[in-house]
Amino acid sequence: MASATAMAIAPEVLARPAVRLLQEALGERLRAASDFRGDLAITVDRRAWVDAVRLLRDHPELAFEMFLDLCAADYLDVEGRPERFEVVLHLYSVSKKHHLRLKTPVPESDPRLATISHLFKGANWFEREAWDLYGVVFEGHPNLSRLLTHDAFVGHPLRKDYPQGQRHVLKSPKQMLLNVPAGSEHLLVNIGPSHPAMHGTFRVQALLDGETIVDGEAELGYMHRNFEKMAENRTYWQVIPYTDRLNYCSSFMNGHGWALAVEKLLGVPAPPRAEAVRVILSEFSRIMDHIVCIATNVVDLGAITPFFVMFRAREAVYDLLEACCGARLTVSYVRIGGLAQDVPEDFAARCQQALASCREAWQAGHELLTRNIIFCKRFRDVGVLSREDALSWGWAGSCLRGSGVAYDVRKDHPYSGYEQYDFDVPVGTLGDCYDRYLVRMEEISQSLRIVEQALAKLPGGPVITDDKRVALPPKAEVYSNIEALMNHFKLVYEGILPPPGEVYGYTEAANGELGYYIVSDGSKNPWRVKVRPPCYNNYQAFPQMIKGAMLADAVAIIGGLNVIAGELDR
Amino acid sequence: MGLLDLFQGKFVDPTYPGVHLRGNVITTTLDAVVKWGRRSSIWPMPFGTACCAIEFMAFTASRYDVARFGAEVLRFSPRQADLMFVAGTIVDKEAPILKLIYDQMPEPKWVLSMGVCASSGGFYRSYGVMQGIDEIIPVDVYVPGCPPAPESLIAGIMKIQDLIKTGRQAKQPQRAASLGANGEGQFERRARRGAWASDDAARAAQGLPPRGVLGLKAAAPDAKEESHG
Numbered sequence: 001m002a003s004a005t006a007m008a009i010a011p012e013v014l015a016r017p018a019v020r021l022l023q024e025a026l027g028e029r030l031r032a033a034s035d036f037r038g039d040l041a042i043t044v045d046r047r048a049w050v051d052a053v054r055l056l057r058d059h060p061e062l063a064f065e066m067f068l069d070l071c072a073a074d075y076l077d078v079e080g081r082p083e084r085f086e087v088v089l090h091l092y093s094v095s096k097k098h099h100l101r102l103k104t105p106v107p108e109s110d111p112r113l114a115t116i117s118h119l120f121k122g123a124n125w126f127e128r129e130a131w132d133l134y135g136v137v138f139e140g141h142p143n144l145s146r147l148l149t150h151d152a153f154v155g156h157p158l159r160k161d162y163p164q165g166q167r168h169v170l171k172s173p174k175q176m177l178l179n180v181p182a183g184s185e186h187l188l189v190n191i192g193p194s195h196p197a198m199h200g201t202f203r204v205q206a207l208l209d210g211e212t213i214v215d216g217e218a219e220l221g222y223m224h225r226n227f228e229k230m231a232e233n234r235t236y237w238q239v240i241p242y243t244d245r246l247n248y249c250s251s252f253m254n255g256h257g258w259a260l261a262v263e264k265l266l267g268v269p270a271p272p273r274a275e276a277v278r279v280i281l282s283e284f285s286r287i288m289d290h291i292v293c294i295a296t297n298v299v300d301l302g303a304i305t306p307f308f309v310m311f312r313a314r315e316a317v318y319d320l321l322e323a324c325c326g327a328r329l330t331v332s333y334v335r336i337g338g339l340a341q342d343v344p345e346d347f348a349a350r351c352q353q354a355l356a357s358c359r360e361a362w363q364a365g366h367e368l369l370t371r372n373i374i375f376c377k378r379f380r381d382v383g384v385l386s387r388e389d390a391l392s393w394g395w396a397g398s399c400l401r402g403s404g405v406a407y408d409v410r411k412d413h414p415y416s417g418y419e420q421y422d423f424d425v426p427v428g429t430l431g432d433c434y435d436r437y438l439v440r441m442e443e444i445s446q447s448l449r450i451v452e453q454a455l456a457k458l459p460g461g462p463v464i465t466d467d468k469r470v471a472l473p474p475k476a477e478v479y480s481n482i483e484a485l486m487n488h489f490k491l492v493y494e495g496i497l498p499p500p501g502e503v504y505g506y507t508e509a510a511n512g513e514l515g516y517y518i519v520s521d522g523s524k525n526p527w528r529v530k531v532r533p534p535c536y537n538n539y540q541a542f543p544q545m546i547k548g549a550m551l552a553d554a555v556a557i558i559g560g561l562n563v564i565a566g567e568l569d570r
Numbered sequence: 571m572g573l574l575d576l577f578q579g580k581f582v583d584p585t586y587p588g589v590h591l592r593g594n595v596i597t598t599t600l601d602a603v604v605k606w607g608r609r610s611s612i613w614p615m616p617f618g619t620a621c622c623a624i625e626f627m628a629f630t631a632s633r634y635d636v637a638r639f640g641a642e643v644l645r646f647s648p649r650q651a652d653l654m655f656v657a658g659t660i661v662d663k664e665a666p667i668l669k670l671i672y673d674q675m676p677e678p679k680w681v682l683s684m685g686v687c688a689s690s691g692g693f694y695r696s697y698g699v700m701q702g703i704d705e706i707i708p709v710d711v712y713v714p715g716c717p718p719a720p721e722s723l724i725a726g727i728m729k730i731q732d733l734i735k736t737g738r739q740a741k742q743p744q745r746a747a748s749l750g751a752n753g754e755g756q757f758e759r760r761a762r763r764g765a766w767a768s769d770d771a772a773r774a775a776q777g778l779p780p781r782g783v784l785g786l787k788a789a790a791p792d793a794k795e796e797s798h799g
Contacts, residue, residue: 149663149698150663159698163697164696164697165696165697167662167693167700169662170662171666172666173666193664194668194671202792221663222663223658223664224698225661225694226694231695232698249624251621311627311628315628315632316751328719330716391634444615458608566621568587
C-alpha cells in the first residue's frame with residue numbers, strides 16, 4: 001500500500017481543478033492526490049476536513065452536490081501508515097459529471113473527526129455506521145449511536161483485530177427510538193421489524209397526533225450479516241455469491257457491478273459477448289426488481305391483483321436465468337473477466353419468451369394501476385422530495401429520477417457497452433410517490449428496448465477473458481495439457497492478485513448507483529470492501545419524509561423507496 | 571361429481587374400517603378429524619427477512635400456488651397463525667423479536683426453517699449472524715437451499731402436514747446449548763483447538779480427564795436420548 005503522507009503530487013493530477021482549488025485553499029493541509037484507474041483521490045489533513053468538503057460542495061467550478069458514500073477503513077500495522085484509520089468520502093457532481101474521493105487519516109490514539117452531517121444530510125447514517133463499525137468518533141454529530149449492530153454489542157467489528165466470529169447475545173430489543181416527553185398526548189406507534197408493510201426487517205417508530213405523524217425515527221441493522229467483513233476474508237471470486245445476496249430482487253446486477261469493479265482494479269476488460277449477455281440479464285433483473293417494488297407496494301395498499309399478474313413475468317425471467325446458470329434467484333453467474341459459462345443455445349428464443357411475458361405484465365400493470373382512482377389518490381402528492389434534498393440525501397436511481405434529476409450511470413458513464421444502445425432516461429416532475437411509480441414503469445419499458453437491441457446484435461466469441469491471471473483455463477485443456485493444469489492450480493491456490501490500489505466501481509443497479517469501493521493490498525483477499533448501497537440513502541430520508549404525513553401514507557412511501565434489507569444492512 | 575355423489579359414498583371405500591352402510595355413515599375419532607382439518611388449512615405466518623422471503627413470494631404467487639395445499643391464508647399476525655416460516659438470515663439483533671413472535675403464536679404451532687441461513691447460519695459465519703434459529707426456538711422442518719426452490723418448500727410444507735397428521739411437534743430449541751457459546755474464535759478452528767488444549771492441560775493438572783471423556787460412573791443408564799438438532 002502506498003504511503004499516504006509526503007507523496008509528491010504528479011503535475012497532471014495537480015492540473016485537475018479539484019486538486020488545484022483545494023491546494024489554493026488548504027495549502028499545506030492538502031497531503032496527497034493521485035489518479036489510479038481514472039479515480040481521483042485526494043488526501044487532506046483532518047483539521048481541513050470540513051473546509052475541504054464545503055469547498056468541494058459550494059465552489060461553482062466543482063459543484064459536488066451529490067453525496068455518495070462515507071466509510072472508514074482500518075490500516076492496522078500497515079507500513080507507511082502512521083495513522084491507523086482512514087475516513088473516505090465519495091462525492092459526485094451531477095452538473096459536471098465527475099467523481100471524487102476525499103480521504104483523511106485518523107490516528108488510533110485520538111480517533112476524532114469533525115462531522116459533515118450538516119453539509120450533507122446523507123452523511124448522518126454513514127457517520128454513525130463508521131463509528132459503529134470502526135470506532136471513529138464524529139464530533140458534533142447529532143446522534144452518534146449504534147446503527148447496524150445492537151446495544152449489547154461490545155467493540156467495533158470491522159476493525160482488523162476484531163475476530164470475525166465473535167458474537168454478542170441481545171436479550172431484548174431497544175424499546176424506544178423516539179423521546180416522548182412525559183405527559184405527551186401523542187400516541188407512539190411501533191412499526192416493524194416484523195411487519196408486513198416493512199418489507200423485511202425495518203423498524204419505524206412514529207409519534208401520532210390523530211392519524212398525522214408528528215415525529216418519526218427509523219432503525220436498521222436487523223439484517224446486518226456482515227458482507228464487508230466476510231469479503232475481507234474471501235478471494236475476489238469468492239465474494240461473488242455474497243454480492244448476489246445484497247439486493248436479492250435483482251441478484252445478477254450486484255455481481256455485474258462487482259465484476260466490473262474488480263475488472264477496473266485489474267485493468268482487464270471482459271469480452272464483448274460477455275458484456276452483451278451481462279447487459280441483457282441486468283436489464284431483465286431490473287425489470288424483475290421494479291415488478292417486485294411496484295407489486296408489493298400496492299399489496300400494502302390493498303391491491304393484490306397486480307401482484308399475481310405481474311409476478312408471472314418474474315417467473316419467466318427466473319426460467320431464463322435458470323437456463324443460463326441453474327439458479328433462479330441467487331445466480332452467481334458472472335466471473336471476474338466474463339461469465340461462468342456461455343448461454344444456452346436457445347438463449348434468444350428464451351429471451352423472446354421472457355420479453356413477451358414482461359411486456360404483458362407491464363401492460364397489465366398500467367391497465368390496473370396507472371389510472372386507477374384509488375391508487376392515484378394514495379400516491380399523488382404523497383411523499384414529495386425536492387431535487388436539492390434528494391441530492392443532499394444521496395438518493396439514486398428511480399427515486400432520484402422521480403425527483404427530477406436525470407442522472408443515470410448507464411447514460412452518463414456508460415459501462416458494458418451501454419453507449420451502443422438507444423434508450424431514454426425518464427424523470428419525474430414533482431418527486432412524489434406517483435412520479436417514482438411512473439419512472440419505474442417507464443424504465444421497465446426502456447429496459448425492454450435495451451434487451452431487444454442487445455439481443456439483435458449479440459456478438460459471438462468467448463464469454464470470459466483469456467487472461468491467465470484472471471480466468472481459469474477451459475476444463476478440456478486442464479485435463480489434457482500440463483500448462484493449463486498448472487495455471488488452474490496456481491489460480492485456484494493463489495487467487496487473483498490485483499495490483500495494490502483502490503478503486504470505486506459503480507453501476508446503475510435497480511435501486512440506483514451501486515458502488516463498490518475496493519482497497520487492494522496486492523494479496524488475494526481484498527483489504528477493504530465497502531458497498532455503497534443505494535437504498536441506504538433512500539431509506540435515510542424516510543423518517544424525515546413522513547413527518548406531517550398520514551400514517552397510511554408512510555406505508556405508500558416506504559414501498560415506493562424499494563428498500564431491500566440485504567442491501568440496506570449488508 | 572358433486573357433493574351428492576360424496577354423500578352417496580362414491581369416494582368412500584365401503585370396505586374401509588369405520589365406513590358403514592355403503593358409506594352413508596362414517597365413524598372416526600374426533601382427534602383424527604381435528605388433525606385432518608388442521609393439516610388441510612394451515613395458516614402460515616411468514617417471518618421473512620431476506621432473499622428467502624422473495625422465493626417465498628414466488629411460492630405463494632401464481633405458478634406454485636400454495637393454495638393447493640390449503641396454506642394460502644398468510645397471517646401477518648402471529649396470534650392467528652399455526653405455522654411460522656422463518657425465511658432468511660436471523661441476526662442477533664433480530665433474535666429477540668423472533669423469539670417474541672414465536673411465543674405469541676398459540677399452540678399447537680409448527681416452525682419451518684427455510685433456507686440454510688435460518689437453519690445453520692449458512693455461509694455467514696460472522697459476528698452478527700445467529701448460527702441457526704434452533705438456538706432459540708424449536709424447529710420442526712428444515713428446508714435446505716440458498717434459497718430453496720419453491721418445489722423444496724412444497725415438500726417442506728407436506729412434511730409439516732405429515733407431522734400434524736401424526737401429532738408430532740418439536741418442543742425444545744434443538745441447539746439451545748450453543749447459544750451464547752460465542753466467545754472469541756468460535757469459528758476459528760485453530761483458536762478453538764488452542765482453547766481446548768489449554769483447558770485439557772488445566773484439568774490434567776487437577777487430575778481430571780479432558781472434558782467430554784466420560785468416566786463409567788458419568789454415563790447414567792437412563793440418560794435421555796440427545797437431540798439430533
